[in-house]
Structures are given as structure tokens and as C-alpha cells.
Amino acid sequence: LAKTTQPISMDSYEGQEVNITCSHNNIATNDYITWYQQFPSQGPRFIIQGYKTKVTNEVASLFIPADRKSSTLSLPRVSLSDTAVYYCLAGSYNTDKLIFGTGTRLQVFP
């Protein structure tokens, strides 16, 4: 499982776009990049997953450059309810485990 590095915390204001970058220099060929979101006193929940280029869903976009050594989670027009911890994971399909890194604590202000 590739080690990931992301900022410990970020602040934003309602309506802004937030970009959280994750570094995974040792990512393996068959590793996917997956992001989870965790609200206080709840379990993490899946946001988005990708292998390369760009993936978009109703919640977020994920940008992965050609070398795949980093990725950026983009949250368009955040609201107060987006205040949470965001975890970046780079894991192989060959394992049955999900190992969390430190995560990024996003605080959205009015």
C-alpha cells in the first residue's frame, strides 16, 4: 500500500472551490486512488475513486496527472456541511484492507 501525504488542515469559505492535494510518490501500477470523507462521530464514507486523468461525480472531481505521483480532490462551491476530514488512500486491488493516512481536516466558514 502506497504511503500518502496530505495537508493536515485547510480552511475555506462557503461558495469557494476547495482543492486538496495528496502525494503518493510510491504508488504501484495497479493502485487506485480513493478518497473518503468523515464527519464527526460518524464512519468514513466513500467520495470518489480514480486511476488516471479526471473523474467527476455529483460530489467531487479527482484529478490525477500522468505520473500518478499525486492527486487532487476538488470540491466545488463548498458549504458548511462539507466541514469534515478527507482521507486520501492509494491501495492495490490485490489486498483486502483499507489503511488510512492522517487525513485533511477541512473547516468551512460562513
Place this chain on the structure above:
Amino acid sequence: DAMVIQNPRYQVTQFGKPVTLSCSQTLNHNVMYWYQQKSSQAPKLLFHYYDKDFNNEADTPDNFQSRRPNTSFCFLDIRSPGLGDAAMYLCATSRGGQDKGGYTFGSGTRLTVV
């Protein structure tokens, strides 16, 4: 709705008194996991079951045990809780292996040791 249910949401136990946390799932997933999450930290994997096969993480203390009597249920037993075991315990399920986006977590049980 298919889901992962943890009971109870809050558990208070005495120092050294065995305690059991429970998890049930209606997703029919092969794999069930237990994570420990302390305040302001990331979830830490304790162990998981792939069907009936138990997989312990190397750094999980012997004080923590688990049982999976059937596909739907999994239990976390803490034999002699210490103050340092106070944490949120999260249960999760997945089909296994292929989809790191396919993990479903319960809401957790917050354990207090007094």
C-alpha cells in the same frame, strides 16, 4: 436500506471488565473489519475477517479479540479494557479486494473506560 449497524452507539465499561461490541450487516459482504479511532486520529485497522478467515494486524494488542459467527455478524471483544482503549470503534464491510471505494462503515461505538 442495506447497511452496517453497530450497537450500542455509546458504551461505558469499567477498567478491566470485559466488554463486547457488536456489528451486523445486511450487505452480504464477504469481509468485515474492525477499526479503532482515537480522538483527532485516523481510523486504525485492528483486524478483519474474509468470510471465516481471521486476519490480525501485527500491532493489534492481544487484549483485542474478534468473532464472526456468521456472514451477518461480527463482534469485538476487549478482554481487559484499559484507559487507553477509550476510543470510537468502527465496523466496516466490503466485498473484498477489488473495490477500495466499496467499503461501508457503521456509525461506530464510542467506548468510555472508567
